[in-house]
Amino acid sequence: MELIKKYFPDLSDDQYAKFEQLEALYKDWNLKINVVSRKDIDEIYLRHVLHSLGIAKIQKFKPGAEILDVGTGGGFPGIPLAILFPETNFHLVDSIGKKMKVVNEVVEGLKLTNVKTTNARVEEISGTYDFIVSRAVAAMPTFVHWTKGKIAKKSQHELKNGILYLKGGDLTVELRDYPKAEIYELRDYFEEDFFNTKKVVYLPLKYKP
Numbered sequence: 001m002e003l004i005k006k007y008f009p010d011l012s013d014d015q016y017a018k019f020e021q022l023e024a025l026y027k028d029w030n031l032k033i034n035v036v037s038r039k040d041i042d043e044i045y046l047r048h049v050l051h052s053l054g055i056a057k058i059q060k061f062k063p064g065a066e067i068l069d070v071g072t073g074g075g076f077p078g079i080p081l082a083i084l085f086p087e088t089n090f091h092l093v094d095s096i097g098k099k100m101k102v103v104n105e106v107v108e109g110l111k112l113t114n115v116k117t118t119n120a121r122v123e124e125i126s127g128t129y130d131f132i133v134s135r136a137v138a139a140m141p142t143f144v145h146w147t148k149g150k151i152a153k154k155s156q157h158e159l160k161n162g163i164l165y166l167k168g169g170d171l172t173v174e175l176r177d178y179p180k181a182e183i184y185e186l187r188d189y190f191e192e193d194f195f196n197t198k199k200v201v202y203l204p205l206k207y208k209p
């Protein structure tokens with residue numbers, strides 16, 4: 001929790017209270033349905049919450065904007081981002097029902113009124129979004145294929161819209177066909193060793209192969 005205050009010092013009491021409550025909710029649910037590994041649950045603020053919030057260091061979401069979290073699993077990065085941007089709308093999607101059950105319980109427990117959830121493959125989701133966020137779901141070519149047509153051409157963020165993907169390691173091969181991809185190193189924003197190889201890849205919509 002101290003980590004959240006260290007990097008996001010200007011949040012409201014309600015936001016800090018939600019981040020505080022989040023740990024207990026996940027710990028409780030993880031005893032029943034294992035959605036977060038044991039090591040990760042002990043370091044949930046570093047490995048899940050702060051990592052998810054890395055996206056916010058690259059892009060601030062506007063009130064009323066629509067964000068799709070593809071393959072949210074236990075709710076990452078969608079839930080921490082929904083706490084950080086309470087006036088932005090988040091749609092969290094995953095194809096595994098039991099993970100969505102936990103997400104639904106956490107959303108309810110935290111009283112997050114800006115989160116909608118759907119248990120489905122992303123290919124089945126219709127509608128368009130200002131940004132698509134994700135972590136650890138698929139290689140970029142597959143991900144781009146799955147999400148084709150789901151990014152609004154007219155964004156509420158003026159000229160910025162597209163995919164914001166949390167990735168790690170060497171991306172040279174994976175992003176070879178995406179010359180417009182912008183790579184942001186999270187070690188430039190967070191000093192913990194965990195972030196040494198972590199990045200946010202921003203793929204603008206107007207990418208033309």
Ligand SMILES: C[S@@+](CC[C@H](N)C(=O)[O-])C[C@H]1O[C@@H](n2cnc3c(N)ncnc32)[C@H](O)[C@@H]1O
Pocket residue numbers: 070071072073074075076077093094095096099120121122123134135136137146
């Ligand atoms: C490794 S987990 C990552 C979960 C979460 N994003 C995180 O970082 O903790 C990948 C998730 O993507 C989901 N997934 C994979 N392909 C999907 C698809 N086509 N549509 C929706 N969800 C998908 C899986 O069910 C799984 O929960």
